[in-house]
Amino acid sequence: MNEQLDPELSRLFSSYAPEFESSDFLAKMQRALDRAERRACWRIAIGSTVIAIVAGVAAVFASGPLGKLVALTDHTSLLLESQLALWLTPLNLTLLTALVGLCLHRRIRAMLAL
Amino acid sequence: VQNPSRRPRLEHVAEPLVIKLAVDGDRVAFEELVRRRQQGVRRFQRQLCGDSTLADDLAQQVFLRAWRSLRNLQSIEAFNGWMKRLMISVWFDELRRRRISLDQPGHTPLTVEPSIRETPSLERDLENALARLEPRVRICVLLAYSEGNSHSEIAELLQIPLGTVKSHVTRGSERLRALLVDYADADRRQAT
Numbered sequence: 001m002n003e004q005l006d007p008e009l010s011r012l013f014s015s016y017a018p019e020f021e022s023s024d025f026l027a028k029m030q031r032a033l034d035r036a037e038r039r040a041c042w043r044i045a046i047g048s049t050v051i052a053i054v055a056g057v058a059a060v061f062a063s064g065p066l067g068k069l070v071a072l073t074d075h076t077s078l079l080l081e082s083q084l085a086l087w088l089t090p091l092n093l094t095l096l097t098a099l100v101g102l103c104l105h106r107r108i109r110a111m112l113a114l
Numbered sequence: 115v116q117n118p119s120r121r122p123r124l125e126h127v128a129e130p131l132v133i134k135l136a137v138d139g140d141r142v143a144f145e146e147l148v149r150r151r152q153q154g155v156r157r158f159q160r161q162l163c164g165d166s167t168l169a170d171d172l173a174q175q176v177f178l179r180a181w182r183s184l185r186n187l188q189s190i191e192a193f194n195g196w197m198k199r200l201m202i203s204v205w206f207d208e209l210r211r212r213r214i215s216l217d218q219p220g221h222t223p224l225t226v227e228p229s230i231r232e233t234p235s236l237e238r239d240l241e242n243a244l245a246r247l248e249p250r251v252r253i254c255v256l257l258a259y260s261e262g263n264s265h266s267e268i269a270e271l272l273q274i275p276l277g278t279v280k281s282h283v284t285r286g287s288e289r290l291r292a293l294l295v296d297y298a299d300a301d302r303r304q305a306t
Contacts, residue, residue: 004265004280005258006287012297013259018166018237020156022149025170029148032174033141033181040182 041102048101055097130190137184144184148177155201161256162205162249164241175204198261198271202253209249216250236297243293247286254279255286 124132124146132150135143155176160169179200187196209216244252257263257271265283269276 004283006291008297009259009287009290009294012236012240012294015236016157016161016240016260018157018160020153022152025152025156025173026145026149028170029152029174029177030145032178033145036178036181 044101045098048098051101052095052097133187133190133193137187137190139185144181151197152177155197158201158256158260159205161241161244161260162252163208164245168208172204172208176200179204195271198257198263202271205253214249217248219248239294239297243290246293247289251282251286251289254282255290258283259287 124135124143127146129147129150132143132146136147152173155173156166156169159172159176160166163169163172176197180197187193206216244256247255253272254268257268258265263271265279266276268283269279272279
């Protein structure tokens with residue numbers, strides 16, 4: 001506490017006690033927190049989908065002529081490519097990344113401090 | 115409420131533990147913190163803006179920002195100062211949004227509620243007197259008188275020189291005394 005403060009004003013400030021209705025404020029606060037959580041969830045989902053689309057596009061390119069050229073240089077790569085091709089279709093990649101994003105949105109938010 | 119059964123138990127839990135739980139992302143603990151702190155935050159915002167509806171909106175923003183960034187809190191002991199900084203930054207953002215400069219001479223509260231215009235009270239008169247101070251002076255006066263912060267704490271919170279804080283508090287106190295002369299007189303009469 002400051003010793004330089006005006007004692008009369010200090011008394012006035014300590015008498016300042018407007019009435020606050022708590023339950024309504026707390027209910028509004030709860031709804032605002034719900035909305036904020038939903039928005040954060042959507043942001044993560046949209047972010048994941050964008051990443052998934054980019055990954056999907058990359059997969060399309062990788063499985064195209066360029067990917068085949070790279071894969072044909074070595075037999076192992078060829079085998080790997082045929083196995084992966086079953087699972088890593090652009091659509092699967094998109095769905096998988098979006099799903100991971102949705103499941104981990106709390107952790108991702110914590111990491112990014114959203 | 116995500117888990118209503120935990121609320122009664124948290125009501126009696128010491129604040130540092132509730133803060134710790136909230137920092138770890140426990141929504142129920144954070145709601146308990148809101149319940150404990152809401153009166154103080156709303157009172158501070160109301161003294162700053164002079165309007166209970168706007169003050170509640172600003173208080174809500176303070177708590178929402180707190181919820182978003184609570185995970186970055188360095189230590190439990192830093193919580194009070196951290197909350198105060200949030201309260202101040204929300205108020206500054208509101209001023210920026212309304213294009214009100216920190217040194218702009220005050221005149222009336224940002225909005226005056228019709229319902230309270232007719233009823234004189236210490237609360238309303240103090241809010242109106244505070245609204246006549248420049249925002250920068252007002253916040254220094256409030257932090258000193260209402261929040262009980264020392265001048266050096268205010269200087270640190272607002273990132274301004276200590277001398278400036280002292281001059282703002284002195285100037286603001288003099289103007290408030292002049293504006294609230296009736297209350298000061300009544301106070302003096304009561305004391306004698």
